[in-house]
Amino acid sequence: MNAIAERSARMWWIFLSVCSAGIVVYQLMPSGVAGDLVYVGVGLASAVAIVAGVRLNRPSARSAWYLMAVGVFLSAVADGIFSWIVRVQGEDAFPTLADAFYLAAYPFFAAGLLLLIRARRPLKDLAGFLDSAILTAGLGLVVWVLLAAPTMENHHDSWLAAGVSTAYPVADIVLLGMLIGLITIPGSRSVSLILLVLAIVLLIVVDLAAALLDLLSAPSTSIDALWLASYALWGAAALHTSMRTLSEPAIQADVQFPGTRLAALAVATFVAPVMLILEHLLGLPIDGWPIGIATLVMFALLIARMKIAIDQIAAANRQRIEAQEALAYQAAHDALTDLPNRALAVELITAALSGVTGAADRVALLFLDLDGFKRVNDTLGHDAGDELLRVMAGRLRENVRAGDVACRLGGDEFVILLAPLTDEADAVAVANRLVPVLSAPVTVAGQHDVSVGASIGVAVSRGQGTSPDALLKEADSAVYGAKRSGRGRVKVFDAEMRRELHARTELERDLSRAIERNQLIVHYQPIVHLASGGVQGFEALVRWPRDGRLLPPSAFVPIAEESELVCDLDAWVLRQATRQLAHWNERSGSRWLSMAVNVSGRHIVRPRVVAEVREAVAAAGVDPAQLVLEITETALVDDSIAVKHLDELRHDGIAIGIDDFGTGYSSIARLEDLPIDILKIDRRFTHTTGSSPRLLRMIVETGHALGLRLIVEGVETEDQLALLRSIGCESAQGYLLGRPLDPDAIAAPQQRGAPRLVRAGMRQEFSGS
Structure with a gap:
């Protein structure tokens, strides 16, 4: 790693250390303009750090970080305006110009997080979006009932004060939704992501704590340091080199639920009825409209989520069945020619023989061995030999009777199962028709014309007592006899061959x-x-x-x-x-x-x-x-x-x-x-x-x-x-x-x-x- 890269890798914790020192200094200083300057300085430094992090690390979603930098800057400006109003003008009013800047920061925060989520979330992760929406609806209802509604009621004498005071928890609910959307995205948890999540969590928690303290008429200066910590964490998240990965699409989510997400969704779905029960037990006014609307929203979201889950399970089952069918097909078919392989050939022969019910029923097996195939392999190579085998397999498919099956046993050996069969002459006719077809020239490797013949052995079942192995051996013996008689011939397994086969088996x-x-x-x-x-x-x-x-x-x-x-x-x-x-x-x-x-x-x-x-x-x-x-x-x-x-x-x-x-x-x-x-x-x-x-x-x-x-x-x-x-x-x-x-x-x-x-x-x- 070069010097520039090493310096860039250290900047995030240097910034975090300097900000931490500033927070400590702020806490130790007496309340006044000097402390407020430190406060505003940390906020502005965080905005600068975010911009510097974008310039240094060059993420693909730069707009997301610039929007968040604007939000932090507006918050820092709001801190300065608030300090001027309180320290210089000596006013203690609500709302003020500072609130306008504070509230203006939230759309930038939300927009930046939304762009980051769009860059990170897989395109087809609709399930993850719905999970985020359900959790946001549940937590948002809690925030509304416990903070937003009471805050609005607390400022009922001024519609402006009521609206501004309510806007803060509403903005926090929106920000909470963005946060849940960010952390529910699958993928690794980088340092930058952890720092960013902590910054947003602190901002939301401190905002809600401030609203609660306002309801209780308690001073909120005790939590000012936590706002500063949020600024510091935001800047450190942008400076860390892993912030580049936050702009990269995450891996598509699994069909299965993680246990923590399933538990969170379960809790969120019970928020509405629990809130009704608590309000009834505590004798509080029932928030019918908010709870009713939230219930309907979550119910609709849950139905949509169940639909997606069912579709995912059905798709996974289809994929599993298709994979099993593909594996079964591959296990039973030759990979080169796509013909049934030896194992399936034996099954097919067994099934055909089991259907023989009388002396008139017949099953015939043609055993084909290519003549001169080894010469092609030796002179032109295995690729040419493979091409030749594929051509021969295609000719077999096209020239057997309807219902008959061609199989590849291995190498240059093929068998054709003829069933049902009424006359041995029909099997011989098929074999005689195949010999010239297989002997026709084939162009391999795009330029070489080669000719290979075929010797064919014919074996016919003898009533119900014939076994698949016996029929294969008889056909194999017949093709061996065909090769001995000059190749390119058809030989039927007969009594003399049966005696030879018996002698060979005995030997x-x-x-x-x-x-x-x-x-x-x-x-x-x-x-x-x-x-x-x-x-x-x-x-x-x-x-x-x-x-x-x-x-x-x-x-x-x-x-x-x-x-x-x-x-x-x-x-x-x-x-x-x-x-x-x-x-x-x-x-x-x-x-x-x-x-x-x-x-x-x-x-x-x-x-x-x-x-x-x-x-x-x-x-x-x-x-x-x-x-x-x-x-x-x-x-x-x-x-x-x-x-x-x-x-x-x-x-x-x-x-x-x-x-x-x-x-x-x-x-x-x-x-x-x-x-x-x-x-x-x-x-x-x-x-x-x-x-x-x-x-x-x-x-x-x-x-x-x-x-x-x-x-x-x-x-x-x-x-x-x-x-x-x-x-x-x-x-x-x-x-x-x-x-x-x-x-x-x-x-x-x-x-x-x-x-x-x-x-x-x-x-x-x-x-x-």
Whole structure:
């Protein structure tokens, strides 16, 4: 804060301190002209302070403060005139010219407060206005009955004196209304607001006290200091820097009543009957007209306030219902396409199946899977893929039968529920009509024309015994069959597929049981350093003894990958492989050997993968740098979650390898951006004829330039081995170098000149950075 700002921030309390000293001096001085000069000086200083505060703080509602400054100035002038009349002229009359100036100040006070209220009060806060009016009416009635009416009666001999004496409490009632309107506005209570409210409260209280003392024929000089305090507080309120916020609109009031306001309104509504009761009990004349008019006014205000409260409650209820409906809709619909989501799809299928009452009733489910959608995502990005999905959703809505429902299950998978259905041929006809519609070109990103097809599986319910899950699985199996037969096809779930589905379901159930009961086994294939011929590590390959046969991964892993079961399988292999690695570490007395374990794309995007890898490493007690996680390249392409999880694991020292490189969609240029350390090249590049040697050399050179270790799979001949050595590939695995074996058949590995395959920070070291 600069010096000017600091000086401005101190001025309010400096002014208040000086005024307080002036009030003390006034009280100590004997009654006379000198004391009156101090009195008038404090009033004039307050008017100047208000103007100075406006110039310093520059509020938006400057007119409001200038009007209040005029009111304070007129009051100070009235003080001077009154002092001249009493001290110099020696007169003791009422009313005088001073009263004209005093009363002239009140319209300026009220106008200034009104402008301030208009600037602060929210535009739609009619309820706050009515609350202020009700409180003002109640308190105003008290002031009228107790002070204004008796004062008027006290000066009945002079209509001018009666009018002027009555004008003071009436002006105070108006000022009271303005004050209530100001303090009932919602928002924070700044220092400036507190000072201003205190100034007005003192002015009203002292005015009413003076009227009461006049009724009792008692001198009012004892309360003069309180008028001075009102002046001082008014000037300090204008000088405080927070006075700028008094001109800013407050936040819209809540529907709920604050407890204090509710209590005040309740008290105000009972003022009229209480005044009648008190006047009757005390034997005083009944003020029928004032009380009656005040009662009618408050009754009308209360009715209006109740109407607003009821409207606010009704509006709040409507908003709550609309919000609940919106949340329910969002929970049941896909945010991207606005189609029903998986949860709602299951509900709709369940409802349709529950309506099946006879053997002739049918419910059909079309399962759609877009062909080539991943290519669009990989080449043009996710925004283009999202746009394509929205277009496809629109085409589905426009081309299904009336009453049928299209839903999005997730990704590029959709289902269409056809119900009621009399003939299976109708479902096939709808599917055949959709295939060309969905295959029509789509312009995405404003410039790219892309074409994707659709494979559709059709499943039809079988009477009343079909469950929603079964119908979904049958339709899913049918679309898988359509893709196998060439894509862009329609396939109906039939008896043969039912047998396949049953077999697959049974296999999935048995595999889950085998994982739980540790009935799987792991074989290990060596990874060999080509220059030394030494074993650098092993790859863990799971096998499943079932029905007297040893099933390879290709027989059951693809089925596991269709569900979360593959995550359980990966975790089980991780635990077995790290335990075996720990056993070899113990036997060799060192930690130079590596262990490669495959992790599926479904598993690597799950949050559980990081914890499961860390738990397996910690439980086995192996060095994290000995572990290599092998991921297919398609699992990493444009998948930020997979990349994030792999980054976390690499931070632990675990190496990451891309398996079967060359079979996915990623380009060599993308390798630099991926969190990987090892490139395992697919066996297709080991052919010694055609273009394979040139492609293999290019991949090896690029991998080395990026600081990656290279391993070539599927080495089965001496010619392939010679090719790899000639192009500088350092590591390989394959039947020529060693078959996957049971760990009991593998002698304790010994390091024979082969460098360690992986270690923490290996990629950076290899690249020379």
